[in-house]
Each structure stands twice: as structure tokens, then as C-alpha cells.
Amino acid sequence: MKPIREVSEPPQGLADYLRLVGGEAYWDEFRSHDSGAAYRELVEELTSNQHGLCAYCETSISTERRQVEHVLPRSHKQRGKSLELDVSNMVACCLGVGRAEPAAAERGDTGAGQRHGRGEETCGQAKADVWWNSFLVPRRLPPAPSLLAVRDDGRIEPDEGACQDTGFGLADARRSIETLKLNARRLIRARRSQWDDLVDISANVTDETRMAAWIRTVLTPDERGRLQPFFTTSRSYFGSIGELVLAEKPQDWI
Numbered sequence: 001m002k003p004i005r006e007v008s009e010p011p012q013g014l015a016d017y018l019r020l021v022g023g024e025a026y027w028d029e030f031r032s033h034d035s036g037a038a039y040r041e042l043v044e045e046l047t048s049n050q051h052g053l054c055a056y057c058e059t060s061i062s063t064e065r066r067q068v069e070h071v072l073p074r075s076h077k078q079r080g081k082s083l084e085l086d087v088s089n090m091v092a093c094c095l096g097v098g099r100a101e102p103a104a105a106e107r108g109d110t111g112a113g114q115r116h117g118r119g120e121e122t123c124g125q126a127k128a129d130v131w132w133n134s135f136l137v138p139r140r141l142p143p144a145p146s147l148l149a150v151r152d153d154g155r156i157e158p159d160e161g162a163c164q165d166t167g168f169g170l171a172d173a174r175r176s177i178e179t180l181k182l183n184a185r186r187l188i189r190a191r192r193s194q195w196d197d198l199v200d201i202s203a204n205v206t207d208e209t210r211m212a213a214w215i216r217t218v219l220t221p222d223e224r225g226r227l228q229p230f231f232t233t234s235r236s237y238f239g240s241i242g243e244l245v246l247a248e249k250p251q252d253w254i
Contacts, residue, residue, distance in 0.1 A: 006139050012041065014030065052224075057122055059190070060229045068090050135179070148177070149236045150232055155183055156183060202214075
């Protein structure tokens with residue numbers, strides 16, 4: 001999980017729907033509004049804002065493997081209904097399973113507790129209707145220091161010092177990781193594989209100029225605005241050198 005930028009304004013299709021129906025707006029109705037075009041626009045804009053990565057596990061998400069995740073679930077008794085069409089409560093999320101059903105990608109909504117495919121459920125699928133006020137929300141994470149770190153064995157865990165420095169609860173960070181199942185076996189394997197690839201490549205990059213250019217390639221968006229998957233793995237691997245790159249303005253990796 002990495003910081004992502006705030007989204008304050010809804011995309012055009014969602015804004016048009018809200019103006020059209022006013023206080024009678026409902027998420028399920030919005031999903032079918034304009035034959036689904038407004039929903040598809042929403043998912044695309046959220047995905048673009050996140051540089052193509054799932055808001056939780058940081059896998060690359062494509063048209064066939066993504067959905068809208070309501071951070072505060074729609075089922076929440078006090079605020080779920082009022083926030084179900086609030087774009088600030090939405091992120092783009094993977095389908096949360098190792099083997100996805102392509103037809104499910106544009107159909108599901110984790111806020112409704114629906115399930116897609118089989119395998120280890122992670123991210124919004126694992127979180128479902130769970131919520132507490134100190135849950136780690138990607139849009140509330142500070143740019144630095146990183147509250148989460150990846151070890152060389154592929155496991156992700158809270159950085160105790162970073163949590164203390166920023167006032168985020170260590171227990172809440174651990175609970176967020178567990179709730180989202182970010183240490184599912186398939187994610188650990190993928191992060192460990194990426195770490196090993198970084199080790200192999202760095203062994204052959206000895207020139208400082210080439211090393212700096214390579215780090216920027218790994219940690220910043222490409223020409224399409226996309227980040228490489230498992231951003232926090234790469235960030236943890238590069239350590240303080242990577243943090244210098246990430247601190248450079250305009251910090252377009254967020």
C-alpha cells in the first residue's frame with residue numbers, strides 16, 4: 001500500500017448522474033447509468049490516479065481485473081449510504097483473487113461483499129465490510145516516511161519507527177495488513193521475486209549515473225503515467241537512495 005493522491009471532483013459521468021437524480025442517487029443504479037459508461041469512466045479515472053496499481057496490494061490492474069472499492073463500506077450503518085457515491089471514498093482495486101473471472105471485473109463491488117473467482121482473497125475482497133476509524137487509507141498515508149516496508153523474503157510489515165514518527169498506530173498498521181491479507185502466499189511470492197530481480201539487476205549496474213537513472217525508471221511513472229507493480233517492494237529495496245528520488249518535485253509517483 002502506497003500513498004495516492006486525493007480525488008475531490010467526480011468524473012463527468014458521475015457528476016452528470018448526481019445532478020440528474022439528486023437525493024435519489026444510488027450506487028447500484030449508477031452502475032447501470034448510461035449503459036455502464038459512467039461507471040467505466042469512473043474506474044478508469046481512479047486507475048489513472050493510482051498509476052495503474054491496486055490501491056492495496058500494488059499489483060497492476062487492467063480493464064479485466066479491476067473494480068471500485070469503497071474504503072468505508074457501503075454497508076456501514078452511519079455513513080455508508082452518504083458516502084457510496086462520494087469519489088473521495090473510492091479507490092480502484094484488483095479483484096482480490098489469484099484467478100479472476102474476466103466477466104466479473106466490471107460487475108463487482110467489494111462494498112457489497114461480493115466475491116469473484118477462487119483462491120486466496122486479498123484487498124477489498126478480504127476486507128469486505130470490515131471498518132474501523134484507524135484503518136490505513138491510502139489517501140491518508142504520508143509521502144514519507146513509508147509506513148510499510150517489505151523484507152527480502154517478500155513479507156510486508158509496518159515500519160515501527162515510521163509509525164511512531166508520523167503518529168500512526170503500529171497495531172492499526174498490522175491490523176490493516178492482516179485485514180487486507182497482504183501477506184497472502186501469492187503476494188509474498190511475487191514480492192520476493194521482484195526483490196530478487198532487483199538484486200540481480202543492481203549487481204550489474206556499477207556506474208552511479210546509470211544507477212540513478214535505473215532507480216528513477218523503477219520508482220516513477222512511465223510515459224503512460226503507470227508505475228511498475230509492487231512499488232513498496234522497490235522502495236524498500238532502494239532504501240535511502242530511493243527516498244531521495246521520491247522526494248523530488250513534483251512527486252508524481254503519489
